[in-house]
Amino acid sequence: MRLWGxxxxxxxxxxxxxxxxxxxxxTALIPTAAQTQEPTQAPPITKVLLWHQWLxxxxxxxxxxxxxxxxxxxxxxxxxxxxxxxxxxxxxDAVRIERGPDLFIGPSTWTSGLLNAQLIAIxxxxxxxxxxxxxxxxxxxxxxxxGVIYGVPESNQGVALYYNAxxxxxxxxxxxxxxxQPVLFAYDFYTTAGIYxxxxxxxxxxxxxxxxxxxxxxxxxxxxxxxxYPNTLAAVTPIPGDQxxxxxxxxxxxxxxxxxxxxxxxxxxLREYLGDQLRVAALPTLANGKxxxxxxxxxxxxxxxxxxxxxxxxxxxRYASGTTAQTQAAKIGQVxxxxxxxxxxxxLAAFAKQFA
Numbered sequence: 001m002r003l004w005g006x007x008x009x010x011x012x013x014x015x016x017x018x019x020x021x022x023x024x025x026x027t028a029l030i031p032t033a034a035q036t037q038e039p040t041q042a043p044p045i046t047k048v049l050l051w052h053q054w055l056x057x058x059x060x061x062x063x064x065x066x067x068x069x070x071x072x073x074x075x076x077x078x079x080x081x082x083x084x085x086x087x088x089x090x091x092x093d094a095v096r097i098e099r100g101p102d103l104f105i106g107p108s109t110w111t112s113g114l115l116n117a118q119l120i121a122i123x124x125x126x127x128x129x130x131x132x133x134x135x136x137x138x139x140x141x142x143x144x145x146x147g148v149i150y151g152v153p154e155s156n157q158g159v160a161l162y163y164n165a166x167x168x169x170x171x172x173x174x175x176x177x178x179x180x181q182p183v184l185f186a187y188d189f190y191t192t193a194g195i196y197x198x199x200x201x202x203x204x205x206x207x208x209x210x211x212x213x214x215x216x217x218x219x220x221x222x223x224x225x226x227x228x229y230p231n232t233l234a235a236v237t238p239i240p241g242d243q244x245x246x247x248x249x250x251x252x253x254x255x256x257x258x259x260x261x262x263x264x265x266x267x268x269x270l271r272e273y274l275g276d277q278l279r280v281a282a283l284p285t286l287a288n289g290k291x292x293x294x295x296x297x298x299x300x301x302x303x304x305x306x307x308x309x310x311x312x313x314x315x316x317x318r319y320a321s322g323t324t325a326q327t328q329a330a331k332i333g334q335v336x337x338x339x340x341x342x343x344x345x346x347x348l349a350a351f352a353k354q355f356a
Contacts, residue, residue: 174287
């Protein structure tokens, strides 16, 4: 009995060992919860095609913006393409066959024409209050028609008063006092339209209807220019008026004339000649107490009417008008549209204040 019992015991022990081994192997073959999870899928990439004509530092800035934005939004890929030739015509042709970019950079003066040709998207209520706060009212007005916004401003251009600190002890605050001194400026409407505006003149209404006519504002505007002309040439040899911009720049660069009314695009060039003596001031007020309100043109982003990624395109423009991007723009000489950004360059800051 003990012999049978011993054998019986050994048989049960062997069977138990075999069962444990089988169960252990079976357990190893059963995948755990972690092993049964599907591999993490990368988010789908949304591509945004951007057309522009920026070169040099501007192009480098755009590349930096895109890299920075994509790092924060890995699901968006922005393809920036430089377009040679007539950007507006090429954009129009491409949009009409629905092969245009999602986004492009152009001057705000194109807004009405692009809208009338049904080439750009209506932004309107897509621009919320926090977005509106990223640009001045003047900048938004530049990309609006009848109060509806169709673009996002990026930087501004316009004229202000340059002066040579070595020749000027006090900057005239009133236009009449400035015009009694040798001050040079181009006798074109772009440069001097701010006088007409300050006198109450209006070029167009909200519907882009031409309002220019022979009224008191126009007569006063022309009278001021006529009275100023002799003094603008006081320090230089009289030449035909159509050549005045050239002589004005030269006379001011050479220190012959204390004042020059010109655009921010001349800042770098004039600084090379006058160095630390170069200053920029706000344009003087008119005798009626109204400000000289110059034309301000914005460089702006527009979203195509046939955009494939309008949401992502608009979000990138929000980034580009934000404080970080605008601070970077100011460092390369662009006049920021964001009122919360004050350029470190005091001369550039004077232009920003003029355009506010």
